[in-house]
Amino acid sequence: MRTRSVLATIAALSLLATACSRADEGEDTSDTAAQDQGAAAELRLGYFPNVTHAPALIGLEKGLFEKELGKTKLTRQEFNAGPNEVSALLGGSLDIGFIGSGPAINAYAKSNGKAVRLISGVTSGGAQLVTTSDISKPEDLAGKTVVTPQLGNTQDVALKKWLAGKDLTGKVQVTNMENAQTLDAFKGGQVQAAWLPEPWSSRLVLEAGAKVFLDEKELWPDGKFPTTVLVVRTEFLDEHPQTVKAFLKGLVASIGYAEDSPEDAQAAVNKQLEALTGKALKPETIKRAWSNITLTFDPIAGQFKQLAQDQVTAGIAEKAPEVGGFADLTQLNAVLREAGKPEVDAGGLDKK
Template identity: 85%
Template sequence: MRTRLLVATTVALSLLASACSRADSGSSESDTAAQDTSPATELRLGYFPNVTHAPALIGLEKGLYEKELGGTKLTKQEFNAGPNEVSALLGGSLDIGFIGSGPAINAYAKSNGEAVRLISGVTSGGAQLVTSADVNSPEDLVGKTVVTPQLGNTQDVALKKWLAGKGLTDKVQVTNMENAQTLDAFKGGQVQAAWLPEPWSSRLVLEAGAKVFLDEKELWPDGQFPTTVVIVRTEFLKEHPQTVKAFLKGLVASIDYANANKADAQTAVNTQLKALTGKELKPETIERAWSNITLTFDPIAGEFKQLAEDQVTAGIAEKAPDVAGFADLTELNAVLKEAGKPEVDAGGLDKK
């Protein structure tokens, strides 16, 4: 009887010590669940119906993302411009987004460097200032209306920075309009210029008689600048790194497919555009737009500090957003290494 009592007492004391230890460490079953990094049951993906988002459209059309995601459900959401997509990401209704570099920076800045991370590049180039035939110098824009897709989006910042550099701030009317509406307004003579991403700059040139006044790549070293990148909610990246890695495998596969199968990739983009907008691009339009972009998983991270400073020059921000710590290319570089491809550089953005 004494032996049984001694054993029971020892076990009880052991259980009590274990419970106290767990309490002292602050752990619990709920904490363990929070640390679970299993694949996500659903991935909510945002993107635009633009040629500058071609890898998104190609991967969706060819099923390359679903193939890598396996049992994770892929839910897609279309956007017209970056600021709306930023709201969805910060509001928690979107997990990963194809987005312009300007709104990507804004998402990071608005959340004090907490809510999102830059995880890949998508496209370099593919933005132009197109004008009516009578615009032959920057000064010819005085008194005219110039359109960008949305206040604070990538092209909006680029235009306003350029105008500031020409001393034309407040001398040119800058307005924001959905891309399809801009095409109609240009045809009708309501606007005389627009800074647009592809395929919309090509559509204004080929369908509305606009001319290319400036290709944005002329303003950047070696003509390279990040037009479209991919960002992810930080919480989603921490909780589901396998899912993020699987998505990035699909992205790399999409870019590889596009670079190896140009004609079929263009067809895939056109099929998706027709499904999203009800209209496909003419062959000459998509060919022209394609020639103006470079598909790359390199986010060209070294230019993000300049892009942040451009927001001040453009009058969008009073202080340049701090982009230190913005990039987390761990999963992308793991994918690239497994594929035998060179890793990409974070440009110092991986450190705060």
């Protein structure tokens, strides 16, 4: 019995010594510390071939993201609209995505606030309702076909909310098409109106004879609303915070490049669009599209509760998605501080 007692004491002391050793090494058993795996071997990036995603296109064309990422391999994937990108994020095949504010909210809501985090703004503005010349008032849209890029995307929600406010719900045929198909359909007379992001609204105006019926800027305070934002999978953020920070440095450099050299930035965007779509924009098209957007790190977070409520008004959701806790601007503000730039406000979205 004495032998067993001695052995038990030795075992207990051994366990205590092991625990003390781990404590001395500074081991942190919190989830974040346990998950931090340093720089990622690969970062899978999603974005659209749109002018509203200009910072993504500039950064890719000029190698600004790769410069900051170092040995981390950057893999690209293009999307036509937000819902498809949401599926990729939630399915784990994408790490960081440039995406519209509406689908970004949906990604957060569908995962019960777990799968993604809002980490930066990208662009404000750059969406218009364009129509045939005979449409002069909202009532003229009754019986007409209006196109948006995809069901539930940012422009789809904006259109349906606006239609509801004009008592036109159910009186207008809303359909969804890829942007290039919308241009052809408008030229052929199959559709009479479209709510589109840039450069597609400009292309319909300059190439298909459409007119601007409404610029979405007119519907928001000071004309500011988050058209494109940047989101990251929460797991990727936890596992590779330094990689996320490096990518954000590339984003800051991209927007800075556009501010310092707007003509060169437009040329960079156009070169990427040509590579992605097989055709560059005409100079007048990209110039018009560029004039309708504002590149900004600020996600304009204070408007996200309204954007969530808009989904109910639009008939996309029965209940406004919860957006509390969606934003994590820690890495962005660290980058901005280091660059001597003003920090951005989370607008309460950093708290549940």
